[in-house]
Amino acid sequence: MSPQLTVLFVLIYLHCHIALGSDPDPVQDFCIPNLKVGAILTARLDILPCKNATEVVPEDFVFSGIRLPGNFSDTGLASIPVSPAVFPGLNTLGMSFARVDLKVGGINPPHFHPRATEIVHVVQGQVYSGFVDSANRVFAKVIEGGEVMVFPRGLVHFQMNVGKSPATIFGSFNSQNPGMQRIPSAIFGSGIDDELLEKAFGLSSREIGMMRRRFFPKKVKS
Template sequence: MFPGLSVLLVTILSLRSQFTSGSDPDPVQDFCIPDTKYGSIRTPQFKILPCKNSSEATTDDFVFSGIKAEGTFTDTGLSSISINPAVFPGLNTLGMSFVRSDLKPGGFNAPHFHPRATEITYVVQGSVYSGFVDSTNRVFARVIEKGEVMIFPRGLVHFQMNVGKSMATIFGSFNSQNPGMQKIPTAVFGSGIRDELLEKAFGLSHKQISVMRRRFVPKT
């Protein structure tokens, strides 16, 4: 575990209070640990479960140890571990979630957006080309270094790439417990949009569209 990591996490999560009004409802009680005897919260919609009696809650409900090391890397050189109420029940109803991302040298997080949350990212180590595009197609991007923070406004396309010679590690925090994510390449070429439209929109041939589909259709 990185020195001072616990302090960094507290800092990131506290910055959440500086976001604009969150997309999740305000909590009406101190906390709500889901009572799993009524089912599982592990669904794409984060199934709403009754809360445990608060007297049954323990300190362990509010501690998560699953980001001490990087996860599995994809072929883009990205490892990403998402932490939300499905894996960390203590977050339930608190209107936030977070992520640890690791990037190999040259690795990248493809352009994507979160429809339900603003994201704040903190570079723990490395040099990361990071940015977003606003609704006028203006790009806001630069290389951010260890100790620097960047904001990605809600719903705007953003991206990251390790431009250093060593591993980069980033922590991100969201002002929603279910921010959602759509990766642009997968949404365009892996969703089933008709080839004819994609050919016209991107000026690509049918063969080129087929190549892109094979690359971005989600594997089952």
């Protein structure tokens, strides 16, 4: 086989591999999980048997849990993620969503979703919103009520309320289990060796310790 054909087959293989990396296409109209089997709810409800279609009701496709903001964190952020784990009607449809509220000056720290592209719609407020591409370029601007912005899959993105009133954002994902990693917590709250972090960020052991105490999960006493 010629080198050119070898390269071609490799590229085709990689393309197919990437195409198969997203949520699978549904093979039926819907699949409301049959929770009578006593299974524990997880984001992968597609592993459960479906309800009989005759038992499915309109309420299976309605969710009322984002009418009000969630609980606010120290960063002024309240987030309500909605996946099939709380809204079984989403099961096998390849999507999920979230309501995000930001107090004045509140932030949604840099994070990324390894399995989904996200599109955000500003319901109200003024939000500095953006992402960083693989060349470390920042694409960010202030978006206002009625505007939308898209964050490509796997890229770090962020938001900050720069207005004078609370902001509300609706985010939608093209995966029922997008996953999320917050950058500060992933670095300082994951148990990476202190010496490596000191060399990577030019911080002292004391400064690393301060960061760990802020982001490392507190141990619960038994």
